[in-house]
Amino acid sequence: MPKLAEHDMAALLAPPPAHLADGASLFLDFDGTLVDIAPRPDAVAVDSRLRRLIATLIERLDGRIAIVSGRGAAEIAALFGGLDCPIAGSHGAELRGVAQAEMPERPAALDTVAARFHALAEARPGLVVELKPLGVGLHYRGVPAAEGDARALAEELSAATGLTLQRGKMVFELRAPGDKGRAIAALMGAMPFAGSRPVFLGDDLTDEPGFATVARLGGAGVLVGPVRETEAAYRLPDVTSTLRWLERIAENAA
Known part of the structure; x- marks a missing residue:
């Protein structure tokens, strides 16, 4: 799917919950998507509402959910107090919680x-x-x-x-080299994601490879935040609206 210029952004509608309720997989960026960006990265916290939401989505989607973040995978897991789902950390260079787990050597x-x-x-x-x-x-x-x-x-x-x-x-x-799109593609080749429709939510330029990948695999990207040129097909205005939308997804998938 070609990128949409700003004058075409009216086409980026809010995605309906039904878009994910039937056999889809969710790939979620963290900063700017699930939590607001803080003045310092270490000032971010995961509250009880977000913990419950992710746990519910894991259950309702039969495990077809992963966090795909620029942060390290271990840091994401620690912020949630442990996660029972895969994590693609370091912009996709790390894969944790899957059979093909990867942790490249740190460049000197x-x-x-x-x-x-x-x-x-x-x-x-x-x-x-x-x-x-x-x-x-x-x-x-x-x-x-x-x-x-x-x-x-x-x-x-x-x-x-x-x-x-x-x-x-x-x-x-x-x-080190890494790509959120590559990580999503790798996860889509494994259970429980294989055969499902991928949907990726992200806010930053680092998420564009993920948007392109899910579109190529028959899914859709959801841009969180202000309008800009993007590979995403849908848009949500901010973190608050994103959490509300995900809560509706959890309810509809029940």
Whole structure:
């Protein structure tokens, strides 16, 4: 499916619950989709409502649900206090909770990246360095004026190390190769997902490969947040509306 330009966004309707109620699989991004983005990544918490919702969806969809996040898989599991469903972490580079579980070796160059990012953060208070199993993020949400310096350093280090430069919402991340679309495709080849219709909810540019993959596999992407060019077929305006929609899915699948 070709990307839709902003003038075509009227076509991105809210997806009806019936779209998922019959034999579908749910793939869910975390930050910006299930929880609001916080000023610092470590300020995010999972409340009882979200824990109950995910547990209910796992039960009602016979296990056909996975979290697909830029965070590490272990961190996602810890935030939920344990999860009885697969997790694709580190932008799809990690697969946890499935027979074909994957955890690539951490690139040694990330140590250099972390040191350089920390040095810039000390010089520009408000920048936040996020250490991940297979990546290092430099967040400038707390100091938007530092975007240029953060981008320049990230681009320099990407060229020097060969690490993937991932742009996100007010963050530049250098990481090992990974792809949310590839992770979703791998999960769709395994039980209990095989043979179902995939639906992926995400908010960021990092989710576009996932949207493209589910469309190719006969499913649909759901963009969470403001209108933009996207491979998604549907849109929900924010995290609150997304949680309400997922709760209706859980009720309809009962």
